[in-house]
Amino acid sequence: MSRKTLVDAKINGEPTEFLCEPRQSLLECLRDVLELTGSKEGCLTGDCGACTVLIDGRAVCSCLVLGPEVQGKSITTVEGLADATRLHALQQKFLEHASLQCGICTPGFLMSAKALLERNPDPTEPEIRYALAGNLCRCTGYDKIVRAVIDAAKTLRESGTDRAAARG
Amino acid sequence: MHAFNFDAPTSLDDALKVLAAHGEKARPLCGGTDLIIQMRAGVRRPEHVVDIKQIKELRELKFDAKSGLRLGAAVSCIEIHENAQMRKHYPGLTEAAHLIGSLQIQNRASVGGNLCNGSPAADSTPALIALGARARIAGPKGEREVPVDKFVVAPGRTVLAPGELLVQLLIPAPAPHSSDAYLRFIPRNEMDIAVVGVGASITLGGGKISAARIGLGAIAATPIVAVKAAESLIGKKLDDAALALAGRLAAEAGSPIDDMRGTAEYRRHITSVLTIRALTIAAERAAKN
Numbered sequence: 001m002s003r004k005t006l007v008d009a010k011i012n013g014e015p016t017e018f019l020c021e022p023r024q025s026l027l028e029c030l031r032d033v034l035e036l037t038g039s040k041e042g043c044l045t046g047d048c049g050a051c052t053v054l055i056d057g058r059a060v061c062s063c064l065v066l067g068p069e070v071q072g073k074s075i076t077t078v079e080g081l082a083d084a085t086r087l088h089a090l091q092q093k094f095l096e097h098a099s100l101q102c103g104i105c106t107p108g109f110l111m112s113a114k115a116l117l118e119r120n121p122d123p124t125e126p127e128i129r130y131a132l133a134g135n136l137c138r139c140t141g142y143d144k145i146v147r148a149v150i151d152a153a154k155t156l157r158e159s160g161t162d163r164a165a166a167r168g
Numbered sequence: 169m170h171a172f173n174f175d176a177p178t179s180l181d182d183a184l185k186v187l188a189a190h191g192e193k194a195r196p197l198c199g200g201t202d203l204i205i206q207m208r209a210g211v212r213r214p215e216h217v218v219d220i221k222q223i224k225e226l227r228e229l230k231f232d233a234k235s236g237l238r239l240g241a242a243v244s245c246i247e248i249h250e251n252a253q254m255r256k257h258y259p260g261l262t263e264a265a266h267l268i269g270s271l272q273i274q275n276r277a278s279v280g281g282n283l284c285n286g287s288p289a290a291d292s293t294p295a296l297i298a299l300g301a302r303a304r305i306a307g308p309k310g311e312r313e314v315p316v317d318k319f320v321v322a323p324g325r326t327v328l329a330p331g332e333l334l335v336q337l338l339i340p341a342p343a344p345h346s347s348d349a350y351l352r353f354i355p356r357n358e359m360d361i362a363v364v365g366v367g368a369s370i371t372l373g374g375g376k377i378s379a380a381r382i383g384l385g386a387i388a389a390t391p392i393v394a395v396k397a398a399e400s401l402i403g404k405k406l407d408d409a410a411l412a413l414a415g416r417l418a419a420e421a422g423s424p425i426d427d428m429r430g431t432a433e434y435r436r437h438i439t440s441v442l443t444i445r446a447l448t449i450a451a452e453r454a455a456k457n
Contacts (some may be wrong), residue, residue, distance in 0.1 A: 005174065022174030022217060025204070045205050046273055047359075058246070058275040064204045065276070066197070068174045069219055112271070133358045134270020 009070045011036070012080030020067035027051045027062040029070075030077060038078035038107045042136075049135030052108035053077045059115040059134075078107035081114065089159070090114060093152040094145070101139040109135045113149045121157055125150065169208050176219040180306060183223055183333060188308045190216040191330035197221075198242050199276030201269065202285040225335050226280070231257060236341035241280025241334040245292075246271070248279065258339065259453060260348030260367055260446075264295035267352065270359060280334050283316065286324045289362045289386040293320065295350040297383025297393050298367035301339045307332035317383065317393040343379065346371035347453030349446045352385070353438045362386045363429045364438040366418070368446035370406075372454045377401045382414070382443060387422030387435050394421040397443065406451045414447060415440035 004019045011034065020029045030036045030053070042050030044063045051062040054076040081088040090110050093099070100106045109132060116123055116131040123131070128149050129142070137145065177183040187194050195214035197203055198221060206212040220226050226242035231253040239248075245265035248254050254262045265279055268291050279292040283303070293316065301316040308331045316337070320326050328334065342348075348369035354360035365385030371378045380401045382394040397417035404410040424435035 023169040059272050060275050061272045064200050134272040
């Protein structure tokens with residue numbers, strides 16, 4: 001039982017095929033099969049958000065998705081945020097606002113923030129805090145993270161980076 | 169996690185064939201926000217996991233002003249929240265779906281899955297009970313319907329027999345001058361499991377209450393319907409005395425336990441408070457409809 005399945009998905013814009021057992025989570029497939037180790041393993045129960053990726057533009061905990069479930073889907077991970085030479089505005093603002101210390105939670109926060117800004121380019125602070133409620137940080141605290149998202153949203157609006165481009 | 173086979177049927181017939189072939193050894197997968205955690209912990213060990221998210225009937229969300237709502241069992245909580253008709257006609261159910269876990273969870277989890285998981289503290293189940301929802305079930309012997317307040321039979325156990333699948337939730341169209349509300353108590357603002365959850369629906373006529381239903385979560389081994397509390401309101405104005413009586417009867421309907429989230433006595437008290445508040449909100453909404 002539990003033969004390996006061939007999964008065909010788009011990962012960070014690239015058509016990608018990979019083999020996995022049904023019991024392997026999307027997080028395991030990304031990290032162990034595809035060697036995309038940006039998404040982090042935290043609680044494995046959907047509480048901490050460190051493994052957050054986007055499936056068809058929606059933030060999910062990749063530890064609570066089975067590999068074969070993403071057949072035909074479009075996945076965005078933290079590796080898909082920056083272009084070849086330039087960090088995404090969210091990444092840049094996290095650096096400028098010192099929004100990370102150990103960094104384990106950061107990829108998840110970035111992906112949740114990206115999902116928010118794609119739907120709502122000008123969110124209020126409560127909207128940002130609500131959208132990030134599924135991501136836990138145990139060292140920096142949330143204020144600097146929220147400031148970075150507010151600033152990144154402003155930059156993205158002012159630079160005219162349209163939402164399609166921000167989607168990567 | 170243990171090894172298992174995976175199927176993702178694209179039709180109801182195919183899903184029922186797979187479920188019938190494997191019986192108790194199969195388990196449907198929707199958002200996975202309960203099942204994958206349970207499999208990882210070894211609590212559930214299905215040999216066949218059947219992803220039911222590609223089945224048309226389970227993805228349907230259709231509202232009709234006469235026949236009411238057909239809510240596919242695999243419609244995600246966020247799809248419910250983003251649906252303008254859901255927010256207008258079933259605001260209580262919609263707010264219940266929108267306070268389950270984080271956005272990451274709501275993007276995957278479904279109200280149908282919340283019901284089938286069978287938790288006594290499921291947030292959306294008391295809201296469904298308040299609306300008089302029925303579960304449309306398909307299985308090897310054909311289809312049947314079960315009222316949602318009879319669906320969960322024990323913690324983690326439902327009326328679903330091996331081979332059966334929850335297809336849709338059927339909810340009556342809201343009567344004129346009616347609405348619903350859902351409130352839960354948790355010690356934090358977001359992201360916690362209900363100490364108590366209360367769903368209420370109310371219909372007004374001539375300034376009095378002509379119909380009411382109350383669903384309660386986390387104060388018994390299963391989500392329950394508070395019949396006496398709702399009946400006590402009929403024909404009355406929703407004044408302080410009527411609310412206090414309904415709150416007291418709702419608290420008496422439960423058989424809560426002491427646990428880390430609260431004592432039985434505390435749960436009864438909170439049940440009364442939330443019942444009063446949920447009825448008040450539902451009545452305010454109903455007055456505008």
